[in-house]
Amino acid sequence: MEMSLDLLGNAVVSGLLLGGFYAAVTIGVSISFGMLDIVNIAHPAFIILGSYIAYIGNTVFGIDPILTSVIALPAFYLLGMAVYQIYYLAFERRGQEALRGLAFFFGLLFITEVTLVLVFGVDYRLVDAPYIGASLHLGAVDLPLRLLVPCLVALVLIGGLQAFMTRTFIGRAILAVSQDQLALRLMGANPIRIKRIAFAISIATASLAGAVLIVIQPVEPSIGRDYIGRVFAICVLGGMGSFPGTLVAAMTLGIVESLTATFYGPSWAPAVAFGFLLITLAVRPAGIFGR
Amino acid sequence: MTTDALLEVSDLGKRFGGFVALDAIELIVRNGERVGLIGPNGSGKSTLVNCMCGTMRHEMGSVRFAGQDLDGLSAHERTRLGIARSFQLPRPFNTLSLAENLRIPLLYAVNTRRGTHLTAHAIGERCSELLHMVGLADKATDLPRDLTQIEMRKLELARAMAAAPRLLIADEAMAGLSHTEVDDILALLIRLNEQGVTIILIEHIMRAVMHFSQRLVVLVAGRKIADGDPADVVRDQDVVKAYLGE
Amino acid sequence: MSGAKFVVLLLIAAAAVFAAAWSIGNAYVFFAGYVVLQYIALATAWNILGGYTGYVNFGTAAFFALGAYTTVVLHKLTSLPLPIMMPIGGIVAGIVGLGTGYLTLRLRGAFFSIATLALAVVLQTLITNWDFVGGSRGAYIVRPAKAWLFDMDYINYLFLLMLALVVIVLATARAIERSRLGYGFATIRDDEVAAEASGVPTLRLKLLATTLSGAFMGMAGAPLPYYVTYLDPASGFSLAYAVNGVAMPLVGGTSSWLGPVIGAILLGTLQQVATVTISSALNLLIVGLMLVGFVIVAPNGILGLFQPRAKRAPA
Numbered sequence: 001m002e003m004s005l006d007l008l009g010n011a012v013v014s015g016l017l018l019g020g021f022y023a024a025v026t027i028g029v030s031i032s033f034g035m036l037d038i039v040n041i042a043h044p045a046f047i048i049l050g051s052y053i054a055y056i057g058n059t060v061f062g063i064d065p066i067l068t069s070v071i072a073l074p075a076f077y078l079l080g081m082a083v084y085q086i087y088y089l090a091f092e093r094r095g096q097e098a099l100r101g102l103a104f105f106f107g108l109l110f111i112t113e114v115t116l117v118l119v120f121g122v123d124y125r126l127v128d129a130p131y132i133g134a135s136l137h138l139g140a141v142d143l144p145l146r147l148l149v150p151c152l153v154a155l156v157l158i159g160g161l162q163a164f165m166t167r168t169f170i171g172r173a174i175l176a177v178s179q180d181q182l183a184l185r186l187m188g189a190n191p192i193r194i195k196r197i198a199f200a201i202s203i204a205t206a207s208l209a210g211a212v213l214i215v216i217q218p219v220e221p222s223i224g225r226d227y228i229g230r231v232f233a234i235c236v237l238g239g240m241g242s243f244p245g246t247l248v249a250a251m252t253l254g255i256v257e258s259l260t261a262t263f264y265g266p267s268w269a270p271a272v273a274f275g276f277l278l279i280t281l282a283v284r285p286a287g288i289f290g291r
Numbered sequence: 292m293t294t295d296a297l298l299e300v301s302d303l304g305k306r307f308g309g310f311v312a313l314d315a316i317e318l319i320v321r322n323g324e325r326v327g328l329i330g331p332n333g334s335g336k337s338t339l340v341n342c343m344c345g346t347m348r349h350e351m352g353s354v355r356f357a358g359q360d361l362d363g364l365s366a367h368e369r370t371r372l373g374i375a376r377s378f379q380l381p382r383p384f385n386t387l388s389l390a391e392n393l394r395i396p397l398l399y400a401v402n403t404r405r406g407t408h409l410t411a412h413a414i415g416e417r418c419s420e421l422l423h424m425v426g427l428a429d430k431a432t433d434l435p436r437d438l439t440q441i442e443m444r445k446l447e448l449a450r451a452m453a454a455a456p457r458l459l460i461a462d463e464a465m466a467g468l469s470h471t472e473v474d475d476i477l478a479l480l481i482r483l484n485e486q487g488v489t490i491i492l493i494e495h496i497m498r499a500v501m502h503f504s505q506r507l508v509v510l511v512a513g514r515k516i517a518d519g520d521p522a523d524v525v526r527d528q529d530v531v532k533a534y535l536g537e
Numbered sequence: 538m539s540g541a542k543f544v545v546l547l548l549i550a551a552a553a554v555f556a557a558a559w560s561i562g563n564a565y566v567f568f569a570g571y572v573v574l575q576y577i578a579l580a581t582a583w584n585i586l587g588g589y590t591g592y593v594n595f596g597t598a599a600f601f602a603l604g605a606y607t608t609v610v611l612h613k614l615t616s617l618p619l620p621i622m623m624p625i626g627g628i629v630a631g632i633v634g635l636g637t638g639y640l641t642l643r644l645r646g647a648f649f650s651i652a653t654l655a656l657a658v659v660l661q662t663l664i665t666n667w668d669f670v671g672g673s674r675g676a677y678i679v680r681p682a683k684a685w686l687f688d689m690d691y692i693n694y695l696f697l698l699m700l701a702l703v704v705i706v707l708a709t710a711r712a713i714e715r716s717r718l719g720y721g722f723a724t725i726r727d728d729e730v731a732a733e734a735s736g737v738p739t740l741r742l743k744l745l746a747t748t749l750s751g752a753f754m755g756m757a758g759a760p761l762p763y764y765v766t767y768l769d770p771a772s773g774f775s776l777a778y779a780v781n782g783v784a785m786p787l788v789g790g791t792s793s794w795l796g797p798v799i800g801a802i803l804l805g806t807l808q809q810v811a812t813v814t815i816s817s818a819l820n821l822l823i824v825g826l827m828l829v830g831f832v833i834v835a836p837n838g839i840l841g842l843f844q845p846r847a848k849r850a851p852a
Contacts, residue, residue, distance in 0.1 A: 039647040041595075041654065090833040098646055099791075100832045102593050103783055107829035110780050114822045222776075229655030236648075267666055274659040281648050282640050346730060365740075366733035375734075382731035384724050386792075395724055398717045400736030454736060 006140050011262040012255055013141050019254025020151030021216055023247045025209045025227060026234040027158055028202035033232070034241035035178035036195050036202075038087065039097070042105040043231060044224035045112035046203050050076065050210020051125075051219040052116060058127040065127045066153060069211030073204050080203025083108070084196045109224065116221035124218035132215060150212035155247075157208055161201075162243045174198040178241055226270050233277035295322045297357060297458055297489050298343070298374075304351030305335075305342055305513075312338045314513045316352070320458070320491060325484050327504030327521065328493045331534050335513040336493050337379050340460050344376050345369045357457070370400045375456035379463045379493075381443040383435035389446055390431040393418040396454035421449045424479055426472075441467045448476070452483070459483065460491045465499055473499050497535075501525070509534060540712050547704045555700060559693070567696045571764060573805040574699040575757050579778065580785035580797035581706045582753035585713065586746045587783070588791030591726035592646050596637075596653030597782030599660045600751040602773040603630040604758030609670045609768060612678055618685075619698060623759040630755025631748045638747035642740060661774040675769030678762040695760050706753050710794040722746060754782075777821060781805075784828035790840025799839050 025047060032040040050069055057068025091101035131145040165171040177194045213219060234253055238245035257272045300318040304311075313335050320326050330336055341347040343354050345366035354361045361369055375396070384392050397414045401407055409417065422428045425445040435443060448464045461480065465473050477499055484490050494500045500507065500521070507524040509517040511533040517524045524530055538546075558566045579597060587593050594600075604626030611622050637656055641649045665673045684694030713719045721742045724732035733739050762768045781804060789800025804824055811820035835842055 039650070041651065086833065094836075096836060099587070099591055099593055100787070100836050102647065102650055103787055103832050104829060106593075106595055106780075106783060107825050107832065110776065111822060111825040111829065113776070114818055114825060117818050118816075118822065225654070225658055228651065229658060232648075232651045232655075267662060270655075270658045270662045274655045277652065277655055278640050281644060281652065344734060346734065365738075366730075367736050367738050370734060370736040378731065378734070382728045384727040384731065386723055386727055387720070391720070395720060395732070395737065396735040398720060399738075403736065450735065 007262060008259075009141050011258045013143065014147060014262075015255030015258030016251050017143070017147035017151040017254070018216075018258055019251030020154040020247075021147070021212055021250075022230060022234060022254050023250035024150070024154030024157055024205070024212055026231045026238070026246050026250055027161060027243065028205040028209065029231050029235045030238065030241055030243060030246045031161075031174075031202035031205075032199055034235050034239075034246075035174065036198055037178075038084075038092075038199065039102055040105050040199075040202070041102070041228055041232075042108040042112065043202070043206060044227040045109040046076070046079075046206035047210045047213060047227065048116065048219065048221060048224040049112060050207040051214040052120060052210075053207070054211035054214050055125045055127055055219070058129070064129055065211045065215055066129075066149075066208070069207045072207045076207040077200045077204040080200035081196055083203065084199035087199075088192060088196070113221045113224060120221065122220055122222075124220045125214070126218040127214050129215060146215055150215050153208065153212055157205065158243055158247060161205070165243070170194070170197060175241075226273075229270065229277045230273040233273060233280050237276070237280045296320070296355075297322045297324075299355040300339075300343065300352070301355070302352035303339070303342060303349055303354065305338055305347065305349045312513050313342065313349070316510075316513075316515055318508065318515065318518070320489060322489060323484070323487065324489055325481075325503055325505045326489075326491045327500040327507045328491055328510065329495070329497075329500055329507065329534065330510035334510045336510050337462055338513075339510065340376055340462055340491075340493070344374055344460070367399070370396070370454055370456075371403055373455075373457035374460070375400070375451040375454040375458070376460040377444070377447040377451040377462055377464050381435075381440075381447045383438075383443060383446055383450075385435050388432050388434060389422060389427060389438075390415075390418045392435070392446060392450055393421050393453045396450060400454040417453070421453055424452070425449045426475065441472070444468075445476075456488060458489045458491070460493070462493045463495065465494060465496055477503055497525075540708070540715070543711055544704070544708045547707055551700045551704050555697060558696065564690065564692060567690075567692045569809045571692070571696050571699055572809060573802060574696070574703050575761075576781055576785060576801040576805040577703050577798055578699065578706050578757040579754055579782050580789070580801040581703075581710050581794060582750050582757065583782045584786040584791055584794075584797045585710055585753070586750035588786055588796065589713065589719065589722035589726065590743060590746045592642070592743060592746070593650045593783070594653045594747075594750065595650055595779060595783065596657040597754060598774045598776070598778040599653070599657040600630040600634060600754035601758035601761075601778050601782075602660065602664070602770075603633055604755030605761040605768060605773050606664060606670055607755070608759045608762050609676050609678065612762065613669070619695075619760055619763065623698070623702070623756045626759035627752040627756035630758070631752030634751025635744060635748040637751075638744045642743045642747065657774060657779065661770050664773070665770045671769065673770060675767055676762070677767050680763050680766050691763070695764055698760055699757075702753075702756055707794055707798070709749070709753075710797075714793060718742070718745075777808075777817075777824075780821065780824055780828065781808075784824050784831075786838075788827055788831045788838055790838030792837065792840060792844075796838050796840045803839070 029040065029043050032038045032043065053072050054065035054068045057063045058065045087101060087104065091097045091104060131149045134145045136143040136145065136148065165175055173189050173194045177191045230253065234246060234249045238249035253273065253276055257269050260268050260272050296319050298320040300316055303313055303316040305313040316339060328336055338347065342349040345361065345364060356372060356374060384395065394414055397409060397417055402409055419428065419431065422431055425448060427442060427445055435446065438446065444464050444466060448461060451459055465476055468476065473496060480490055480503065492500065492503050504521045506519065507521040508515060509524060509530050516533065517527050517530050525535060558570055579601065583594060583597055607626040607629045608622045611617055611625065637652055641652045664670060670676050681691050683689065684691050686694060721737050724735065724737050725739050725742060729739050765772065785800035785804050786797040788804060789798065790796030808820050808824065811823065831838060
């Protein structure tokens with residue numbers, strides 16, 4: 001195991017870029033779990049769905065995968081609204097979220113994975129875009145575009161969401177509902193409607209995250225499960241609903257995973273994320289930036 | 292004469308983020324006393340109870356019960372030591388019948404104490420007895436969801452009593468009760484006290500508080516502003532201004 | 538009915554089941570029956586934690602596979618008989634359950650559930666990288682033709698062992714239900730804060746439930762290598778165990794020991810039939826749809842549909 005500075009430098013940079021991507025993957029959960037207290041463990045399944053839709057757009061219609069995901073955004077938004085409505089009527093309203101709500105999302109996760117297997121099979125799928133395969137070279141450091149572009153997309157997404165949350169009425173209402181539903185009601189807004197919009201937004205982010213995922217790596221249906229541990233670990237470590245916190249936590253995890261992969265081999269990545277999750281839960285459930 | 296303090300709360304502080312819920316609370320409750328605790332909504336009464344009982348962790352200060360420091364003890368350990376409380380918003384076990392709700396403290400608090408072993412029969416009898424005392428005897432096999440709010444409060448109180456505590460904290464157990472029902476519960480609590488149970492009564496119904504309390508404590512915005520003879524406390528200017536009004 | 542009488546009844550039922558399978562004379566009955574029995578054990582084990590205390594374990598496959606791979610390791614290192622390997626598999630899985638619980642059960646249930654999901658992924662990664670048990674290429678176990686017991690066919694012997702495990706697990710589940718422990722579990726499910734205030738040592742009980750549940754799942758997995766004769770991580774950690782572990786109790790009903798049995802027999806037989814007639818991925822999809830459907834429409838499962846608005850409310 002040679003500790004060359006070049007190798008180290010590249011591992012850290014890859015980790016940072018990877019972390020940006022992880023933040024995009026997690027941001028939906030930061031909204032649904034961090035702000036709305038909905039334990040949507042099916043979020044990675046929606047992301048994989050996004051990946052396959054980007055794949056279809058790319059291979060069947062020749063459109064850039066990220067552009068495909070933007071086109072698909074409204075569909076994901078509507079899907080999110082529908083899922084929340086079912087969740088609210090069947091579980092949240094009856095106070096059954098803890099067991100049955102959770103099982104519901106698990107069922108969705110499972111159904112999505114199995115359906116994708118039935119439709120696409122278990123082979124890895126990848127997309128083709130001009131920025132995959134090329135790299136920027138800054139001195140001794142390589143910036144693979146297939147990591148850089150997703151990272152930039154992620155930063156734009158998160159920046160956009162942060163602006164939305166703090167500057168628009170609906171965004172502020174979402175922040176309010178995450179803290180005090182009664183106050184929101186007294187202001188005349190309907191918390192259920194606000195939560196539905198917020199949840200729909202969280203699922204819409206999965207469309208983009210999925211496209212960005214299939215740019216970074218080939219995708220097959222079971223990959224979603226690798227991300228559950230990562231996503232919730234980052235969400236908790238990032239302080240639940242805090243977007244800047246999510247970004248920092250995601251990059252931290254990205255760097256740790258990248259260093260582990262470089263010096264110990266890539267197959268240990270899920271173990272790193274799990275270790276992260278356990279440490280986070282055991283030590284600091286309030287996260288870095290959290291409440 | 293040695294201080295017969297059963298409960299000693301010293302310099303207790305609790306924050307929620309930036310919000311100071313409790314500020315340097317000092318409280319001593321002597322064995323056998325009947326203490327009333329009053330104050331506006333949001334003044335920290337229930338938070339104080341939560342900290343004393345171990346449901347919440349407090350950052351500063353200490354709680355001693357029967358001479359023992361409670362720091363680090365979980366809520367169930369404190370209940371086994373002899374502190375029991377009813378919740379301001381009732382928290383019944385929804386899938387268990389009323390009688391079964393009362394079994395739980397008997398099985399897990401009373402029966403775990405050294406020297407106590409109630410047989411199944413004795414437990415059943417005690418459950419009936421307790422339900423009878425709060426006027427719920429005919430609903431023993433009903434589920435909590437079939438109860439009115441008032442009945443649920445009575446169940447809360449009965450469940451706290453079932454733990455055979457040395458110190459019972461009744462948190463707004465009488466809210467919504469009729470005049471006679473208040474009298475009934477008061478009589479019940481006084482009887483309990485005569486049998487040796489120390490009681491802290493948290494209430495808004497001033498009639499009940501004045502009748503019951505040997506000593507009155509007033510909590511406003513997380514601080515104790517009065518502690519003494521009930522007749523004196525209700526005339527205290529600060530208390531009148533903060534809570535009692537005209 | 539007392540616990541002892543229940544065990545006797547179970548033993549009689551088990552004997553009847555075995556005799557019935559024997560009289561049909563077709564080995565397939567034992568093969569298919571083994572799977573159903575295995576699911577009864579898994580579903581009941583899941584319910585001891587999930588149904589009784591309300592803490593949801595999504596990592597059934599992890600504990601199950603731990604049992605299976607313990608057998609693989611023991612098979613390579615020793616010549617212990619299977620009835621000894623089963624409890625050892627149970628102990629290994631139980632310890633992992635205890636560890637996971639210890640790290641996560643002080644927090645809200647959702648974190649425990651997420652941790653179990655992540656655990657399954659991690660364990661699968663670890664086993665895939667462990668060459669001693671064959672890694673991703675898998676391990677081969679030779680199944681003897683005959684067992685030492687009455688010289689019966691080995692598959693019949695496996696069936697018998699699983700039958701014995703089912704008796705043990707069901708007897709345990711029912712004994713818990715009617716005991717002080719069962720009441721304690723129910724209060725954790727209903728209101729953990731109130732349970733603590735009533736003197737229930739919630740953390741200790743949760744750890745107990747997690748350990749017991751994990752151990753039984755491990756024991757259910759221990760005979761698997763002999764059943765399949767070729768075990769690789771993909772099949773040991775198969776999604777089928779993950780979803781069935783959750784779906785069977787929720788479809789059957791979580792409020793008593795009978796629910797998981799109903800769910801396991803119904804879904805297990807359905808899948809055995811469907812695998813033969815349609816693809817196995819499609820039949821897993823059906824299980825997933827049933828899970829989601831029941832959880833939305835019939836939250837108390839099949840048991841709940843038949844129980845009148847009785848003394849016991851929904852679990």
